[in-house]
Amino acid sequence: xxxxxxxxxxxxxxxxxxxxxxxxxxxxxxxxxxxxxxxxxxxxxxxxxxxxxxxxxxxxxxxxxxxxxxxxxxxxxxxxxxxxxxxxxxxxxxxxxxxxxxxxxxxxxxxxxxxxxxxxxxxxxxxxxxxxxxxxxxxxxxxxxxxxxxxxxxxxxxxxxxxxxxxxxxxxxxxxxxxxxxxxxxxxxxxxxxxxxxxxxxxxxxxxxxxxxxxxxxxxxxxxxxxxxxxxxxxxxxxxxxxxxxxx
Numbered sequence: 001x002x003x004x005x006x007x008x009x010x011x012x013x014x015x016x017x018x019x020x021x022x023x024x025x026x027x028x029x030x031x032x033x034x035x036x037x038x039x040x041x042x043x044x045x046x047x048x049x050x051x052x053x054x055x056x057x058x059x060x061x062x063x064x065x066x067x068x069x070x071x072x073x074x075x076x077x078x079x080x081x082x083x084x085x086x087x088x089x090x091x092x093x094x095x096x097x098x099x100x101x102x103x104x105x106x107x108x109x110x111x112x113x114x115x116x117x118x119x120x121x122x123x124x125x126x127x128x129x130x131x132x133x134x135x136x137x138x139x140x141x142x143x144x145x146x147x148x149x150x151x152x153x154x155x156x157x158x159x160x161x162x163x164x165x166x167x168x169x170x171x172x173x174x175x176x177x178x179x180x181x182x183x184x185x186x187x188x189x190x191x192x193x194x195x196x197x198x199x200x201x202x203x204x205x206x207x208x209x210x211x212x213x214x215x216x217x218x219x220x221x222x223x224x225x226x227x228x229x230x231x232x233x234x235x236x237x238x239x240x241x242x243x244x245x246x247x248x
Contacts, residue, residue, distance in 0.1 A: 069178050091105040
């Protein structure tokens with residue numbers, strides 16, 4: 001249960017999903033009607049800043065909460081990897097390791113689950129490798145997800161010290177129903193697919209090489225641009241020289 005620090009009344013589901021201030025400090029409806037400023041940051045309340053966040057956990061019947069999945073923005077799932085790379089190879093520095101520090105690397109049912117130390121590393125990896133060709137295969141990458149431990153959902157203590165499931169709940173968690181919304185979830189997190197497909201069409205001869213990080217790709221593009229600029233400059237100078245010689 002969540003209690004309001006102002007009046008100590010228990011907040012209902014609607015109040016739990018309501019954020020009247022940008023600092024995310026919450027008060028019940030009664031306190032809000034009597035306050036002019038946020039007790040936490042002292043900012044004046046403004047209806048333009050009111051936000052309601054629909055929460056699946058609170059609104060979901062208890063029996064269906066086991067179908068909820070929590071999006072893990074620091075974990076990626078890589079699919080359709082060539083058979084010869086379904087081992088520890090891709091966690092090396094020249095492969096997935098180039099996007100950031102890897103905390104765990106697991107292969108299950110031909111899917112590689114990679115947990116990075118930071119969410120940025122996971123996002124960079126998805127941007128770079130999703131819908132790219134590697135060793136002849138069109139690989140895909142998306143954010144991973146976790147599920148709640150059944151003991152946690154039942155309000156019991158989980159005695160499995162090695163349990164990797166979720167044992168806490170935060171209203172800001174991004175969740176979806178694995179049965180009803182899995183398709184929408186997968187579509188929503190397909191990052192950069194069109195860009196990578198276009199790049200492949202333009203560079204088919206390079207599809208055996210593992211994709212570079214976006215930063216390295218940008219550096220290469222800058223170098224290529226400078227080379228092209230120099231070529232154009234040399235061509236312009238050559239034309240100018242020919243014009244001068246023709247004038248003589």
